[in-house]
Amino acid sequence: MYDIIVIGGGPAGLAAAIEAKKQGIEKILLLERDEELGGILQQCIHNGFGLHVFKEELTGPEYAQRFMNTFHDLNIAYALNTMVMEITPEKEVHIVNDQGYQILKAKAIILAMGCRERTRGAIAIPGKRPSGILTAGTAQRYLNIEGYMVGKEVMILGSGDIGLIMARRMTLEGAHVKGVCELMPHSNGLTRNIVQCLDDFDIPLQLSTTIVDILGEERLTGVVTAQVDEHYNIIKGTEKEISCDTLLLSIGLIPENELSKKAEILLDSKTKGPIVNEQLQTSQEGIFACGNVVHVHDLVDYVTEEAENAGRAAAHYLKDIKKSKKPIEIKPETGVVYTVPQHLDYISDQVKILFRVNSVFKHHQIVIKSDDQILKTIKKNHMAPGEMMHIYLKREELEACESKLSISIGEL
């Protein structure tokens, strides 16, 4: 019987395990399906990580290495090349590796499986089905870890950060990146990435543009792009054929919750991740979740923060530390897509509530209401769907709160 089993050895799993160990939990086992720890960070060789956690700019592998070093220093047990096949509500963890198929038991579980990329099928791009169409992340692994090129003439659909980063990487490795198409009228990536990944290399970014046809019998030979109107309908006559042998898709990430479903954990239809309270505890007692398996984060630094909270909460759960209970539902209203946590169970000195807005807001305010009473408002010059927002609620504010809390965006 383990105290805690952590599922996933990426940034979330590492930080959660480290924090739980620091809280004095001894029997921890971390399970990783890959042949090494670090998760997706190992292929994110670009810089831009760690500004919040380490106050310096690191590459993905460096950020991972620092946590791995601490993890090893703390002598936390782990297994590589180990796939978790199933988790039961009774906290049994079915694993398989070259030693066999085993069923492990734990008093608490921390889910940290991360997310996966949306594919061509998810947005049903019509056309032929040649080779040369990959998700940006798959291409990134090939380039940065395996050392293979996936193409020579490249188009990218989706201006998320992975797409932008790959535009630069492919260019530096000798490919010709012909452009990035983005369906929305604004980019989903960080402005700095547009400057240093696209502008630096004269790669055009076409907004309100999508790909409407795929050409090529065997290998991709081209794509057809078209502009869309404000309702995302294709504007006839704007179709343009662009020859290329590679199409990279950077069209979004989805939390990977197959195991959560097997454990009968309730999921949020918006985040696609488990519904959690401020302890990052899921609907199954003793099963916690953190990182991109809960909702997709903008920065790994925020994943780390959330994972440390989950690790600490799991430790407190095992130590049976009593807290004063006060259930509060948090409802996303006008302008807000979702919040994490989705509800609060206990009062603490301060809780941080993360949320995403549904469009770009300039000079608006965040309105926090308890039932119909305005609890507080916060002015914001700039809010966008691509940037996770957060608010803090203090103990006295929570105590003043009824059983329902809402967050919305309002005009100033």
Added chain:
Amino acid sequence: MEKQMICIVCPIGCHIEVKKVEDQVVVTGNQCNRGAVYGKEELIAPKRVLPTTVKFEGGLHERLPVKTSAPVLKSLLFELMAYLNKITVKGPVKMGDVVVKNILDTGVDMIATRDM
């Protein structure tokens, strides 16, 4: 000399205007001092950190991630890539190990960004 640019120091992304008036570089539109520094450098000699990979032997993978120990002139990036394409590093290495010292006389080293 005059240039419109977007500051990339932080995620706000201020639209700034950088002008050279006689010997003085004037930055406007920035919300903080870091933006002024960025604007000046970006006008005169833009620099970037270069993260990339090199061939690697004696470890888990056949490529090792590396980066420049400090920003280098943007105009040198492809020259650096061409140079790095030719070298092979032998393991084991530790994060921070210098893989190429003073690459192309830039005064900047290439360092490994992980253990392998």
Added chain:
Amino acid sequence: MYDVAVIGGGVIGTSIARELSKYRLKCVLIEKTNDVANGTSKANSAIVHAGYDAPYNTLKGQYNKLGSDLYEQLCLDLDVHYKRVGSFVLAFEDEDYKVLNLLKDNGEKLGIKGLSIVDRTFILSKEPNITPEVIGGLYAPSAAITDPFGLTVAMMENAMDNGVDLMMNFPVNEINREKEYYNILSGDNRIQAKYIVNAAGVYADEILKMVDSESTFKIRPRRGQYYLLDKSADGLVNSVIFQCPGKKGKGVVVAPTVDGNVLIGPTSEDLEDKNGIETTKVGLDDVKVSASKAIENIPFYENITTFAGLRAESNLDDFLIGPYHETFYNVAGIKSPGLSAAPAIAEKVSKDIAEYFKAERNLHYNPKRSYVKAFMSMTLEEKNNMIEENPMYGNVICRCEQITEGEIVESIHRNCGGRTVNGIKRRIRPGAGRCQGGFCMPKVIEILSRELNIPQEEIVKENQGSYILTGRTKAGATCTTL
């Protein structure tokens, strides 16, 4: 010199090859591409129709019924998924009952058992997601679903186990008839056979033309576009749901698959282009609209892939089955219900050919083939024994479908084994799940490269030319200036 050359590695050709292996005949199956099941057989509705649809006095009707009767045992023999889930044809207006009664009468003339006209309550009790506007339907309990590529691969593998040769990457471009045999040419390569079976799918008219330049037989492919929904949509329908047929076939079908996905399609579009397997926005939108008439709240956001297949519609109303002359046999224009009819057609064709050759039975013929056992279907003890015996069974490659390296390696090293990324996917399913190979494709490529001893850059997704990698990074110096 072969006795018989079967041209075409689809479900029809491979079924015939397997049936021929029951006799003491030296046979070869010739396939244009690098895998079997690479045309219509990989992109269809995967349904074994009950058989009431095609008129009783046609080959389509008769072979469908006969084939449907053979399927269950065949799939047992070959270790292929088969599930008798039943089907409904839905009626939304009183008019539709006329059609349903005609279908029922037709089916009964063919001897199909269990057909019944059922009311709304019965349908909704079995299929709660059908739109409430439904007023009744025709229920056919014998309709089934299967795995069409698994079946095609199994047929070929079993045929090879019983002595048939497989020649792939052999696009036939000329057939010369000599006195006693044919020279079948593909560029500089030649196969000689005394007898030819033309099972070339949408290209069967072109093969026929090679022996008869006067032939007027023509295939005009009819495209069908589909959505395939994630397993999380499992349970949307429990049986195969048809709508009352119109002039262009059976209309859009919503069906479960043997793997637990939901398949929605096809469109019916007449084309000239035999490569026209692209999906279109118009076509996919049509499927959505049509399917939504029958089923409420279809979770199209759970779509994992869309695809299109071509049915071999010809200028004849019926299948073209029979000897063209005494040593050339057409099995052509096998449109829907070709998959359902395949086993019965193959029996008939092979009997005719055996009779021509006065061939004896192959006493070593073994009808059974057992496939790679799915690791996840094993008991705990079996799993552990398997891993102990071969640790590759402890390495899960495909997380979505939970496929191990051991299974993939085994699917490569068999008769008619997988050679391509999609070939492996069709045999054993890595990459067929929700991530569509995002995680496992690089690993599958690595395994194929290692097992076949060819560089990763030469591994293809599908046909020749569909390479995935273009070379190593750092292979040559690149120097561009900013």
